[in-house]
Amino acid sequence: MLLTKERRQAFSYRSSQFSISVFRFVLIVGISYIILFPVLTKISSSFMPMRDLGDQTVNWIPKHPTLDNYRLAIEVMNFPKVFLNSLFLSFLVAFLQLVSSTVVGYGLARFEFRGRNLILAAAIFTLVVPPQMMMVPLYLNWRFFNLYGLLPNGGLNLMGSYWPFLLTAVTGTGLRNGLYILVMRQFFSGMPKNLEEAAYVDGAGPLKTFIRIMLPSATPSMVIVFLFGFVWQWNDSFLTTLYLDSNFLPVALSNLSRSLAAYLEMTDVQYFSLIVNAGSMLMIAPLLLMYAVLQQYFVESIERTGLVG
Amino acid sequence: MKKLSLRQQKALTGYLFSLPFIIGFIFFFLAPFIQALIFSLHRLVIVRGGYELVFTKWENYRYALTVDTKFVPTFVETFLRMLLDVPAIILFSFFAAILLNHKFRGRLLARSIFFLPVILGSGVVLALEQTDYMRTMMEQSANAFGSFMSGPALTNFLMQLKIPYQLMTYVINVVDRVPEIIRASGIQILIFLAGLQSISGSLYEAAKVEGASGWQSFWLITLPIMSPIILANVVYSIIDSFLAANNELVVYIRSTAFGGAGFGIGTAMGVMYFGAVAVVLAVVVAIMSRFVFYQE
Numbered sequence: 237m238l239l240t241k242e243r244r245q246a247f248s249y250r251s252s253q254f255s256i257s258v259f260r261f262v263l264i265v266g267i268s269y270i271i272l273f274p275v276l277t278k279i280s281s282s283f284m285p286m287r288d289l290g291d292q293t294v295n296w297i298p299k300h301p302t303l304d305n306y307r308l309a310i311e312v313m314n315f316p317k318v319f320l321n322s323l324f325l326s327f328l329v330a331f332l333q334l335v336s337s338t339v340v341g342y343g344l345a346r347f348e349f350r351g352r353n354l355i356l357a358a359a360i361f362t363l364v365v366p367p368q369m370m371m372v373p374l375y376l377n378w379r380f381f382n383l384y385g386l387l388p389n390g391g392l393n394l395m396g397s398y399w400p401f402l403l404t405a406v407t408g409t410g411l412r413n414g415l416y417i418l419v420m421r422q423f424f425s426g427m428p429k430n431l432e433e434a435a436y437v438d439g440a441g442p443l444k445t446f447i448r449i450m451l452p453s454a455t456p457s458m459v460i461v462f463l464f465g466f467v468w469q470w471n472d473s474f475l476t477t478l479y480l481d482s483n484f485l486p487v488a489l490s491n492l493s494r495s496l497a498a499y500l501e502m503t504d505v506q507y508f509s510l511i512v513n514a515g516s517m518l519m520i521a522p523l524l525l526m527y528a529v530l531q532q533y534f535v536e537s538i539e540r541t542g543l544v545g
Numbered sequence: 546m547k548k549l550s551l552r553q554q555k556a557l558t559g560y561l562f563s564l565p566f567i568i569g570f571i572f573f574f575l576a577p578f579i580q581a582l583i584f585s586l587h588r589l590v591i592v593r594g595g596y597e598l599v600f601t602k603w604e605n606y607r608y609a610l611t612v613d614t615k616f617v618p619t620f621v622e623t624f625l626r627m628l629l630d631v632p633a634i635i636l637f638s639f640f641a642a643i644l645l646n647h648k649f650r651g652r653l654l655a656r657s658i659f660f661l662p663v664i665l666g667s668g669v670v671l672a673l674e675q676t677d678y679m680r681t682m683m684e685q686s687a688n689a690f691g692s693f694m695s696g697p698a699l700t701n702f703l704m705q706l707k708i709p710y711q712l713m714t715y716v717i718n719v720v721d722r723v724p725e726i727i728r729a730s731g732i733q734i735l736i737f738l739a740g741l742q743s744i745s746g747s748l749y750e751a752a753k754v755e756g757a758s759g760w761q762s763f764w765l766i767t768l769p770i771m772s773p774i775i776l777a778n779v780v781y782s783i784i785d786s787f788l789a790a791n792n793e794l795v796v797y798i799r800s801t802a803f804g805g806a807g808f809g810i811g812t813a814m815g816v817m818y819f820g821a822v823a824v825v826l827a828v829v830v831a832i833m834s835r836f837v838f839y840q841e
Contacts, residue, residue, distance in 0.1 A: 340562060373577035509678035
């Protein structure tokens with residue numbers, strides 16, 4: 237009697253575990269499907285020729301896969317040029333943002349000084365103000381750049397150069413830079429204090445301690461900050477069109493159907509959609525590649541990144 | 546030179562490390578911010594080698610609110626959408642984080658898929674998607690899920706449950722936007738998951754020994770410990786929805802400032818937008834921080 241009761245309990249435990257895992261599996265597959273759906277649509281339609289579009293039997297997998305969509309997208313977007321421009325700018329900005337947010341985050345996390353909380357509040361404040369509000373002053377300041385009268389003359393025209401991006405990235409006030417400062421500060425706050433003290437006792441200065449002791453263990457957080465900085469710069473069309481020109485990937489992509497119409501001297505919503513999808517694939521492929529290489533930092537070591545402290 | 550005490554030395558080092566941001570904040574943030582406030586009260590005229598300001602008092606605001614026909618409706622719509630989306634995003638991402646925190650085979654793959662929207666969920670590609678012809682077509686042909694989960698079937702089901710009408714419309718609206726909400730949740734899931742992993746397992750073990758059910762330990766352990774993170778995520782989601790590139794208001798403010806109506810009016814719209822964001826954030830933080838539980 238006793239035995240069967242135990243057995244029954246064990247069985248009901250196992251069956252509830254089983255039903256939980258089935259439930260979980262269904263949910264995860266369903267949500268993954270919703271997330272992957274737009275990517276799959278893009279992949280599928282970017283290889284699809286026009287004649288498969290009219291074919292009722294073709295749904296996801298094109299019958300006559302073609303690279304023509306890509307060829308046309310590359311040509312009309314002037315892809316090699318805009319790709320290199322975007323790549324260079326995004327790398328530069330992400331790197332400089334990483335440097336500035338690491339340095340500032342460390343300063344805010346590990347040293348006591350008056351006004352520290354004020355600076356932290358300022359970093360949060362930069363996140364809350366919509367850039368659209370300051371668009372006009374920013375535009376004018378870079379157009380007639382003289383640091384509010386600190387530089388002589390009528391001011392330099394920095395529009396159309398990388399300077400606005402470089403200067404804001406170096407000083408931690410670039411796109412969403414406040415967030416990266418917070419992430420790095422959060423990480424450094426969680427490091428044990430005696431690590432630093434040991435280095436000081438051994439005669440290392442603050443800078444040396446920072447570079448030799450603190451930075452190596454901050455790699456996961458730094459990878460995430462770099463990745464975010466890169467992705468946001470890569471996708472940004474607001475500041476690039478404001479400060480620079482349209483020779484960057486996001487802008488070229490959003491103008492693609494208009495340029496196609498001019499290039500082919502015709503308009504065809506269905507056909508253009510295929511080519512725009514090929515263009516979108518060209519834009520997200522580098523991000524997917526980067527994500528694939530770096531994703532272990534996301535999925536395995538979140539607990540070490542100090543996103544939450 | 547007098548030698549500084551250790552404490553002063555440390556403070557000085559702290560200032561030196563934070564110096565880049567202090568400079569940047571003053572020149573590239575605070576100054577333009579104040580300028581924006583000033584500009585919104587002026588008419589701005591570009592002249593040779595610079596610009597001139599003509600003081601117009603509240604004229605720009607008056608124009609934006611009473612003359613411009615599109616500003617107020619877009620403004621209201623943006624805020625309503627935010628109110629609709631943020632609770633759904635928080636609920637979903639919390640739930641998803643709990644799901645991903647389980648141990649099961651394929652967990653790493655599931656996590657990398659769930660975080661994928663962090664990479665793809667912003668900017669031009671997303672905006673293009675929303676109007677893409679191929680996507681709508683494939684959605685129609687492939688989406689059995691959609692037809693089951695939305696439209697008349699769902700309305701009927703909810704009617705039979707006899708839930709209040711307002712709640713019903715909310716649920717229907719949210720279900721219609723499920724893909725958008727899931728795709729806006731990447732970072733929130735990441736933050737929640739990091740929070741869940743920081744809860745020490747011994748708390749749950751102790752609760753289990755005391756005879757608490759999984760349900761009880763969720764309400765008494767997980768939720769209180771996660772409450773600061775929920776607050777942080779709510780704030781993040783609000784900011785994120787305000788700054789999204791496909792936000793209609795953002796697009797409209799921009800086209801007002803640089804096309805036609807003029808810099809001053811565009812800036813005045815931006816200032817009002819910021820004011821509203823600040824008020825929403827202040828109210829949300831004030832209400833939520835009453836329920837937030839801090840350890841220590």
